Amino acid sequence: MSILVIAEHDNAVLKAATLNTITAASQLGGDIAILVAGHQCGAVAQAAAQVVGVKKVLVADAPHYANQLAENVAALVVSLAGGYSHILAPATAAGKNTLPRVAALLDVAQVSDVIKIDSVNTFVRPIYAGNVLATVQSQDSVKVMTVRGTAFPAAATTGSPASIEAVAPVADAGLSSFVGQQLTQSDRPELTAARIIISGGRGMGNGDNFKLLEDVADKLSAAVGASRAAVDAGFVPNDYQVGQTGKVVAPDLYIAVGISGAIQHLAGMKDSKVIVAINKDEEAPIFQVADYGLVADLFVAVPELSRELDQLKAAG
Amino acid sequence: MKILVAVKRVVDYNVKVRAKADGSGVETANVKMSMNPFDEIAIEEAVRLQEAGKAKEIVAVSLGVAACQDTIRTALAMGADRGILVETDAELQPLAVAKLLKVVVEKEQPDLIILGKQAIDDDANQTGQMLAALLGWSQGTFASKVEIGDGAINVTREVDGGLETVAIKLPAVVTSDLRLNEPRFVKLPNIMKAKKKPLAVLKPAELGVDIAPRLITLKVQEPPKRQAGIKVDTVAILVDKLRNEAHVI
Numbered sequence: 375m376s377i378l379v380i381a382e383h384d385n386a387v388l389k390a391a392t393l394n395t396i397t398a399a400s401q402l403g404g405d406i407a408i409l410v411a412g413h414q415c416g417a418v419a420q421a422a423a424q425v426v427g428v429k430k431v432l433v434a435d436a437p438h439y440a441n442q443l444a445e446n447v448a449a450l451v452v453s454l455a456g457g458y459s460h461i462l463a464p465a466t467a468a469g470k471n472t473l474p475r476v477a478a479l480l481d482v483a484q485v486s487d488v489i490k491i492d493s494v495n496t497f498v499r500p501i502y503a504g505n506v507l508a509t510v511q512s513q514d515s516v517k518v519m520t521v522r523g524t525a526f527p528a529a530a531t532t533g534s535p536a537s538i539e540a541v542a543p544v545a546d547a548g549l550s551s552f553v554g555q556q557l558t559q560s561d562r563p564e565l566t567a568a569r570i571i572i573s574g575g576r577g578m579g580n581g582d583n584f585k586l587l588e589d590v591a592d593k594l595s596a597a598v599g600a601s602r603a604a605v606d607a608g609f610v611p612n613d614y615q616v617g618q619t620g621k622v623v624a625p626d627l628y629i630a631v632g633i634s635g636a637i638q639h640l641a642g643m644k645d646s647k648v649i650v651a652i653n654k655d656e657e658a659p660i661f662q663v664a665d666y667g668l669v670a671d672l673f674v675a676v677p678e679l680s681r682e683l684d685q686l687k688a689a690g
Numbered sequence: 691m692k693i694l695v696a697v698k699r700v701v702d703y704n705v706k707v708r709a710k711a712d713g714s715g716v717e718t719a720n721v722k723m724s725m726n727p728f729d730e731i732a733i734e735e736a737v738r739l740q741e742a743g744k745a746k747e748i749v750a751v752s753l754g755v756a757a758c759q760d761t762i763r764t765a766l767a768m769g770a771d772r773g774i775l776v777e778t779d780a781e782l783q784p785l786a787v788a789k790l791l792k793v794v795v796e797k798e799q800p801d802l803i804i805l806g807k808q809a810i811d812d813d814a815n816q817t818g819q820m821l822a823a824l825l826g827w828s829q830g831t832f833a834s835k836v837e838i839g840d841g842a843i844n845v846t847r848e849v850d851g852g853l854e855t856v857a858i859k860l861p862a863v864v865t866s867d868l869r870l871n872e873p874r875f876v877k878l879p880n881i882m883k884a885k886k887k888p889l890a891v892l893k894p895a896e897l898g899v900d901i902a903p904r905l906i907t908l909k910v911q912e913p914p915k916r917q918a919g920i921k922v923d924t925v926a927i928l929v930d931k932l933r934n935e936a937h938v939i
């Protein structure tokens with residue numbers, strides 16, 4: 375058995391989601407190779423070689439891999455697929471974009487968002503916004519799957535370096551090209567990697583009021599998230615959205631502020647270790663999953679929370 | 691330009707789905723069914739392109755049981771010109787849907803195919819990408835903006851760090867994200883008109899496609915229920931609990 379993991383990176387940094395995927399790969403058993411497809415991505419290959427469990431790093435370095443265009447990356451993965459029993463990628467925007475294309479070209483199914491590995495061919499995945507968990511068995515010779523990061527711990531990056539091999543790029547398919555990007559700039563931790571998250575919903579009223587949450591976030595080294603309603607209303611950018619169709623998070627502490635707790639939102643955060651809800655409506659469904667609920671006006675409670683945190687800090 | 695849109699019939703997003711007691715599947719008897727919300731967005735985008743003079747014809751395709759005709763009629767009421775149902779009672783997985791759609795595409799020769807980014811029942815997020823792969827076409831997934839140019843389209847995509855724009859060659863596959871548009875409400879006269887629009891029914895066997903499932907569902911179960919905790923009266927108590935009871939701050 376041998377497993378190919380597709381690294382997620384931006385040509386400079388190996389993204390944390392890759393480490394969770396490698397843990398899932400280790401649970402399958404067998405040799406793990408990791409593919410770094412990019413351009414001038416040597417630093418990523420070096421980082422990938424340090425991950426515990428990785429036997430071999432394959433590097434495909436070419437300009438047409440610089441922006442992870444699915445058409446090109448999928449063709450590359452297919453050219454390398456022979457001999458692998460499993461092909462894994464993180465269930466991130468990039469993994470979800472590319473991997474189904476790989477599966478179709480190999481004429482096999484894809485198992486999306488795996489949260490548990492029962493055996494080499496049997497996996498658990500959430501359906502219906504996580505209201506139900508399905509245990510599925512693959513009948514295909516190659517198992518192609520995306521892995522939900524929150525369900526597996528990150529692999530350590532303290533391994534003895536694996537070998538790094540260059541692989542031949544496949545010619546540019548010429549179907550698509552990268553035009554540009556608008557990435558959200560933030561000094562706070564990434565949502566999917568944060569230990570603490572404070573999220574705001576429609577109750578925040580406008581984008582300016584998110585400053586209240588940012589203030590608390592900075593005191594807790596937390597990330598800031600949002601409900602779909604808050605994103606749709608333009609309070610915050612799309613990449614803040616937590617939920618069934620946004621990001622799935624499972625921090626140690628999730629603080630939901632002015633969020634009602636629709637099933638689509640719960641799907642993205644209900645595996646958090648501790649959930650706090652601040653909402654003025656005591657009937658809000660979010661209280662049904664909250665460990666600590668505070669029925670209060672957020673415009674009073676959040677500034678107070680900020681002051682309490684200052685006091686904690688002052689007290690040491 | 692001709693646009694093909696895939697529309698799926700799913701359990702309505704407001705329904706809280708439950709696993710059957712014997713774990714053989716989910717309880718779908720007597721629950722409300724609707725068009726997958728992402729597919730409403732897909733149809734809306736096609737209709738807007740037609741209204742802007744950029745598209746000539748819109749064909750709505752659904753695959754599944756006979757009742758998917760309702761879903762197609764909704765698409766027709768929103769503005770699609772005609773419908774195609776690939777009718778089957780068999781379980782269809784994304785690869786099979788993509789293969790069936792490919793045959794329909796070969797017959798219909800659209801320039802653009804719009805699908806939802808994910809169906810809210812199975813949450814697979816695969817079909818559009820698989821279809822693009824099988825056709826050898828370009829793909830613009832998780833689209834929040836679509837601008838038609840000459841022989842190519844610019845698609846702004848919702849990605850983990852924010853937004854990204856790619857130029858993709860036509861013919862192409864696009865999958866809709868939530869913020870691509872806000873679908874219109876269907877007006878009664880349009881529902882009446884939709885009843886008269888053509889709707890063809892095909893069978894998978896006629897299309898010569900192997901639709902056998904590749905994944906076998908062994909069981910479905912509900913995840914462990916999260917217990918509701920306690921209500922606290924003040925922010926000070928909350929902070930104390932987080933510090934001294936939960937040890938998270």
Ligand SMILES: Cc1cc2nc3c(=O)[nH]c(=O)nc-3n(C[C@H](O)[C@H](O)[C@H](O)COP(=O)(O)OP(=O)(O)OC[C@H]3O[C@@H](n4cnc5c(N)ncnc54)[C@H](O)[C@@H]3O)c2cc1C
Nearest residue numbers: 575576577601602603617618619620632634638639654672
């Ligand atoms: C296909 C589809 C996909 C979806 N995907 C997602 C998703 O991924 N993520 C997601 O979040 N949603 C998603 N949704 C939307 C979801 O159904 C809800 O509409 C959304 O989560 C509601 O956001 P909200 O809780 O912020 O707003 P609301 O439901 O409007 O709740 C606002 C809350 O704020 C409280 N409030 C108001 N003012 C104050 C105040 N001053 N102090 C304290 N509390 C206050 C109110 O009591 C209320 O409970 C999806 C929906 C569909 C159809």
Ligand SMILES: Cc1cc2nc3c(=O)[nH]c(=O)nc-3n(C[C@H](O)[C@H](O)[C@H](O)COP(=O)(O)OP(=O)(O)OC[C@H]3O[C@@H](n4cnc5c(N)ncnc54)[C@H](O)[C@@H]3O)c2cc1C
Nearest residue numbers: 696697698752753781805806808809812813814815816817
């Ligand atoms: C009777 C029956 C029983 C089933 N039982 C199970 C089961 O027990 N377990 C299981 O895992 N699956 C089952 N399925 C299949 C499942 O419901 C999904 O149809 C399938 O897995 C596709 O996944 P998805 O829709 O999430 O794909 P996605 O890739 O998320 O869909 C993306 C987009 O593709 C298009 N699309 C997808 N399917 C269709 C369609 N049929 N018609 C038109 N457009 C479409 C839509 O535009 C949609 O927005 C069953 C299906 C049927 C008909």
